[in-house]
Amino acid sequence: MTARETIFAAIKSALAPLPEREPRPAVAHGVADAQWLADETDNVALFVQRATAVGTMCFRSSSDCLAWLFEQQPARVFIPDELRDVTAKFEGIVEVVRSYSRDQVDEIDTAFTPAAGAIAESGTIILTDESTPDRLAALAPWTHIAVVRKDTIHRSVADALAAMPDDPNIIWVTGPSKTADVEGILIQGVHGPGVQGCLLI
Amino acid sequence: MINLATRPKGKRVQLMATCLCDAFYDDVARATVEVLEHAGCEVDFPEGQTCCGQPAFNCGQWPAARKVMRHTASVFAGDAPIIVPSGSCAAMMFHGSTLEFEGEKDRAAIAQVGARTWELGDYLVNGLGIKEWPGEFRAKIAFHRACHTRGTPSGAAVLQLLQSIQGLEIVPFGEEEQCCGFGGTFSVSFPNVSTAMGDLKLEHLRAVHPDYIVSGDMSCLMHLGGLAEREGQPLKTLHFVQILRDALHQHHGQATH
Amino acid sequence: MAKQLIDTYVAELPPTVQKAVHQSTAATTEKRYQLLGDDYADSDGLRKLAGAIRQHTLEYLDTYLAQAEESLTARGAKVHYAVTAEDACQAVTGILQAAGITKVVKSKSMVTEEIHLNDYLANQGIESIESDLGEYIVQIDGDHPSHIVRPIIHKTRGDIARSFEREGLGDYNDDPETITRRARKFMRGKYLEAGAGITGANFVTADTGRLVLVTNEGNSRFCLAPAKVHIALVGIEKVVPSDADLSLLLNLLGRSATGQQLTVYTEFINGPRRADRPSGPEQMHVIFVDNRRTEVLASDCKEILRCIRCGACLNVCPVYRQASGHAYRSVYPGPVGAVLSPLLAGDKFKELADLPKASSLCGACNEVCPVDIPIPDLLLRLRNRAHQEHVPSPGTPPMAGFALLGSHPLIWRSAMTFGAAKDYLPLDRLPVPYLGAWLKTRTLPKWRGGKFRSWMKSRHGRNGGGGK
Numbered sequence: 001m002t003a004r005e006t007i008f009a010a011i012k013s014a015l016a017p018l019p020e021r022e023p024r025p026a027v028a029h030g031v032a033d034a035q036w037l038a039d040e041t042d043n044v045a046l047f048v049q050r051a052t053a054v055g056t057m058c059f060r061s062s063s064d065c066l067a068w069l070f071e072q073q074p075a076r077v078f079i080p081d082e083l084r085d086v087t088a089k090f091e092g093i094v095e096v097v098r099s100y101s102r103d104q105v106d107e108i109d110t111a112f113t114p115a116a117g118a119i120a121e122s123g124t125i126i127l128t129d130e131s132t133p134d135r136l137a138a139l140a141p142w143t144h145i146a147v148v149r150k151d152t153i154h155r156s157v158a159d160a161l162a163a164m165p166d167d168p169n170i171i172w173v174t175g176p177s178k179t180a181d182v183e184g185i186l187i188q189g190v191h192g193p194g195v196q197g198c199l200l201i
Numbered sequence: 202m203i204n205l206a207t208r209p210k211g212k213r214v215q216l217m218a219t220c221l222c223d224a225f226y227d228d229v230a231r232a233t234v235e236v237l238e239h240a241g242c243e244v245d246f247p248e249g250q251t252c253c254g255q256p257a258f259n260c261g262q263w264p265a266a267r268k269v270m271r272h273t274a275s276v277f278a279g280d281a282p283i284i285v286p287s288g289s290c291a292a293m294m295f296h297g298s299t300l301e302f303e304g305e306k307d308r309a310a311i312a313q314v315g316a317r318t319w320e321l322g323d324y325l326v327n328g329l330g331i332k333e334w335p336g337e338f339r340a341k342i343a344f345h346r347a348c349h350t351r352g353t354p355s356g357a358a359v360l361q362l363l364q365s366i367q368g369l370e371i372v373p374f375g376e377e378e379q380c381c382g383f384g385g386t387f388s389v390s391f392p393n394v395s396t397a398m399g400d401l402k403l404e405h406l407r408a409v410h411p412d413y414i415v416s417g418d419m420s421c422l423m424h425l426g427g428l429a430e431r432e433g434q435p436l437k438t439l440h441f442v443q444i445l446r447d448a449l450h451q452h453h454g455q456a457t458h
Numbered sequence: 459m460a461k462q463l464i465d466t467y468v469a470e471l472p473p474t475v476q477k478a479v480h481q482s483t484a485a486t487t488e489k490r491y492q493l494l495g496d497d498y499a500d501s502d503g504l505r506k507l508a509g510a511i512r513q514h515t516l517e518y519l520d521t522y523l524a525q526a527e528e529s530l531t532a533r534g535a536k537v538h539y540a541v542t543a544e545d546a547c548q549a550v551t552g553i554l555q556a557a558g559i560t561k562v563v564k565s566k567s568m569v570t571e572e573i574h575l576n577d578y579l580a581n582q583g584i585e586s587i588e589s590d591l592g593e594y595i596v597q598i599d600g601d602h603p604s605h606i607v608r609p610i611i612h613k614t615r616g617d618i619a620r621s622f623e624r625e626g627l628g629d630y631n632d633d634p635e636t637i638t639r640r641a642r643k644f645m646r647g648k649y650l651e652a653g654a655g656i657t658g659a660n661f662v663t664a665d666t667g668r669l670v671l672v673t674n675e676g677n678s679r680f681c682l683a684p685a686k687v688h689i690a691l692v693g694i695e696k697v698v699p700s701d702a703d704l705s706l707l708l709n710l711l712g713r714s715a716t717g718q719q720l721t722v723y724t725e726f727i728n729g730p731r732r733a734d735r736p737s738g739p740e741q742m743h744v745i746f747v748d749n750r751r752t753e754v755l756a757s758d759c760k761e762i763l764r765c766i767r768c769g770a771c772l773n774v775c776p777v778y779r780q781a782s783g784h785a786y787r788s789v790y791p792g793p794v795g796a797v798l799s800p801l802l803a804g805d806k807f808k809e810l811a812d813l814p815k816a817s818s819l820c821g822a823c824n825e826v827c828p829v830d831i832p833i834p835d836l837l838l839r840l841r842n843r844a845h846q847e848h849v850p851s852p853g854t855p856p857m858a859g860f861a862l863l864g865s866h867p868l869i870w871r872s873a874m875t876f877g878a879a880k881d882y883l884p885l886d887r888l889p890v891p892y893l894g895a896w897l898k899t900r901t902l903p904k905w906r907g908g909k910f911r912s913w914m915k916s917r918h919g920r921n922g923g924g925g926k
Contacts, residue, residue: 002539003538003539003540003541003545004539006539006541006748007539007541007694007746007748007752008520008523008524010748010752010753010755010756011519011520011523011694011752011755012520013756014752014753014755014756014760015517015518015519015520015755018517021514021517021518022510022513022514022516022517023514024511024514024699025507025510025511025514027507027511027702027703027705027706029702029705030705031504031507031705031706032498032504032705032706032709032710034496034497034498034719035497035498035499036496036497050719054718054719054722102650102684105646105650106646121719122719122720124720124724129731129735129737129738130734130735132737133737134737135679135682135683135737135738136683136684139676139679139680139683140646140680140683156705157705157708157709157720158702158705161701161702161704161705162701162702162705164666164668164701164726167735168533168534168727168728168729168730168731168732168735168738168742169682169725169726169727169735169737169738170668170725170726170727171679171723171724171725171726172720172723172724172725172726173722173723174718174719174720174721174722174723174724175722176722177674177675177676177722177723178674178675178722179591179592179638179674179675180608180674180716181590181591181592181595181608181609181610182591182610182615182618182634182637182638183478183482183614183615183634184481184482184485184608185634187634187635187638189638189639189642190591190638190641190642190674190675190676190677191589191642191645191646191649191675191676191677191679191680192675192676192679192680192723193676218910222910223874223907223908223910223911224874224877224905224906224907225902225903225904225905225906225907226903226906227906227909227910227913230910231910231913234914234917246914248867248911249867250867251863251864251865251866251867251870252860252864252870254861254864256857256860257857257860257861257864258838259819259838259841260815260841260845260851260854260855260857261815261838261840261841261842261843261844261845261851262845262856262857262861263842263845264861265857265858265860265861266857266861268861268864268865269860269861269864269865271865272864272865272866272867273864276867297838300835300838300839301842303758348818348819348820348821348822349819349821351820351821351822351824351825352821352824352825376484378774378822378825379776379820379822380776380818380820380822382776382818383818384817384818384819384820385818385819386853386854386855386892387815387817387818387819388818388895388896388900389853389855389891389892389893389895389896390462390465390815390851390852390853390854390895391462391464391465391468391777391815391816391853392465392853392895392896392898392899393465393466393468393469393780394464394465394468394776394777394780394781394816395818396899396900397468397780398776398777398780398818399899399900401776423902423903424900426901426903427896427900427901427902427903428899428900430900430901431897431899431900431901
């Protein structure tokens with residue numbers, strides 16, 4: 001017998017004696033929505049509030065974002081072509097590179113990538129392989145700014161799950177990379193970004 | 202678990218006094234009778250009763266536990282509500298028994314007894330519909346919700362009654378949800394863990410300076426009281442039914458505490 | 459008197475470790491409680507619903523597992539099955555060797571702990587680095603995780619600083635931020651040179667074949683960004699029917715584990731790179747691991763397979779808080795481990811049969827469990843099994859005498875009356891070890907055996923009836 005056959009035979013024989021089996025419970029859409037979600041009417045405002053609460057910096061305009069970025073004095077900023085329009089103001093003010101490769105992991109300390117969407121309820125940014133030019137670009141730089149189109153913000157976690165795109169790699173980002181492994185003390189920027197930002201357009 | 206919502210609510214009740222009250226805490230059993238009678242119940246005390254068998258059940262010696270439970274089920278024959286001044290023994294009757302009798306021929310008969318069993322506070326509030334308790338009891342107490350009442354209406358029921366008593370102040374304390382460390386034979390087979398758990402509980406309780414530690418289970422109070430006394434700093438303990446009873450006496454102008 | 463191993467362990471555990479474990483677990487428990495209360499009117503109902511979903515999946519596991527396999531295969535992943543721990547390790551090695559890979563990075567996975575994958579790979583000459591900060595420290599120390607979510611809950615910053623110094627990660631520095639930055643720098647190099655990323659999975663959805671991975675650090679993302687090959691080891695019980703079920707499970711997992719609405723990174727992976735999605739690994743392998751899970755499924759403790767590894771039961775458990783994780787001598791500590799570890803031990807059940815005893819049966823574990831596992835019931839069933847298999851249980855009184863008393867009312871009543879003798883005996887000097895264990899730290903109340911019965915009788919005579 002193959003390993004597969006052995007395991008399936010063992011499962012079947014384990015379940016055979018059950019007099020009856022647990023029926024599939026109905027999981028109503030939104031059953032686990034936070035109770036305060038019903039009172040919220042503005043998806044964008046809610047997203048900003050929730051994202052800020054988990055430590056994601058939110059920018060309502062590219063000028064705000066640029067002003068902040070300028071203060072950070074980034075070494076090199078990766079901005080892919082598809083965001084050229086959004087970040088046109090950045091040209092000449094910070095050093096912008098248009099391509100990303102693994103050789104540049106240590107040199108590019110800031111990256112902008114387009115997000116595939118967001119979730120208002122949890123302040124989550126959604127990234128996919130389709131939207132992200134290179135997985136490393138959204139992960140390795142100390143500062144990552146996801147560019148989120150306001151009309152792609154889902155209201156709830158349940159809504160986002162119901163609209164999952166066909167993509168082999170969907171990532172929900174709810175705040176900056178963090179750990180509390182050392183004595184429970186919260187430290188940001190373990191492997192991924194220490195600063196997670198979001199530019200709303 | 203047996204459906205707790207369909208238990209009988211009649212006022213002719215059988216009292217299961219518990220082995221701890223039989224051996225140590227007769228006043229708690231007496232108070233139970235007085236409180237039930239005040240609530241208009243006719244209390245029958247089946248003389249043949251011994252114990253719910255939980256000590257053997259908890260240490261995995263289920264054949265011994267079943268022997269005791271079979272006896273208990275025969276003693277509490279009939280269809281009257283069975284009232285127990287202990288959340289732990291009550292849980293043994295309506296939940297533990299169904300576990301230990303899995304696959305046994307007489308499981309249904311045992312379940313019939315469990316399906317009539319009420320923890321006292323639960324019965325007073327949810328069985329008899331008593332929402333407040335008359336009388337007065339001037340004291341500051343800390344209420345320890347016994348672990349075996351988790352997931353049952355007992356904790357809320359007892360608090361509701363106590364909160365309605367004039368002069369009674371219930372103080373919150375740290376890590377209220379934590380166990381006192383008794384756990385039956387656990388207290389002797391894991392004496393270090395058990396004692397450490399109890400000490401932690403005492404630390405939180407002492408921090409709020411209650412006049413009494415109150416619970417619905419004498420086992421927790423025996424453990425906490427015994428620890429405190431051995432440490433040379435005794436703490437006064439009361440079963441909530443003693444407060445209910447004494448509040449009534451205050452009501453009639455005959456204080457006993 | 460023979461002692462229970464966990465009780466002895468507690469007595470010998472340094473108070474500093476105990477205090478650290480207690481503070482951290484109590485704080486997480488409080489955070490969890492607050493957040494669930496703020497967000498849900500009926501979080502108990504949600505736990506029960508999530509439990510029903512998991513139980514349903516387990517009871518149709520053959521259907522859902524086959525469906526998950528089909529979904530994954532259709533999206534270009536290769537699915538393997540491993541009956542034993544050894545099979546699973548061999549499957550990993552086989553995939554790595556076929557791809558000519560000698561260096562891998564791993565993200566935290568309990569099943570790989572269970573099958574001792576790192577040791578196996580090391581013996582095959584394959585370098586395998588744990589990328590989760592806590593797991594990495596465990597690895598360089600040759601230690602074992604002591605908590606499912608917080609593997610180094612038992613270590614201080616000083617311990618870690620010394621380990622880093624020893625491993626050449628800089629001079630002694632116990633600042634948590636410095637420790638974290640050094641790990642970040644070191645790990646970057648490892649991610650980039652690794653040929654494969656090895657992960658576990660928190661869930662696998664049957665309908666779309668999505669492996670769901672949650673981390674706060676982002677290490678699993680990093681394992682899967684530059685690597686050529688992704689290997690996921692997944693317990694067969696991790697399947698859930700559909701993406702929609704995740705709305706409940708993910709919402710409960712983060713809140714239960716760390717008091718977060720969602721864990722920082724939630725990844726959904728269902729296939730290798732494709733022509734239109736050219737980032738990520740070229741190969742994706744999913745190894746479904748049995749390692750005695752089908753035995754657990756056949757047992758009367760199958761509910762434990764609902765577990766989603768949030769660690770809430772550890773955090774709330776008064777025994778875990780005293781004992782920390784290593785006391786459980788197995789991969790899974792705390793209440794869940796006290797059930798799961800003896801079951802996964804197979805013919806070594808007896809060696810771990812004491813774990814289910816290490817509980818006052820307070821039920822806090824069940825109350826916080828996001829999938830409503832009746833842990834106390836399962837502990838009791840395992841105690842019963844241990845007794846049936848004649849496993850000795852130190853410090854536990856034999857109950858034959860109790861059963862005799864408890865089933866013979868006349869003897870019982872005599873015992874109640876004569877028990878009064880206890881107050882006149884030097885109890886602490888009697889050769890009854892159980893009594894000694896009680897009296898060492900506790901007193902016993904005065905014997906009042908039979909008094910209530912006499913009172914009841916006298917009233918009976920007075921009132922002429924049972925009632926008023």
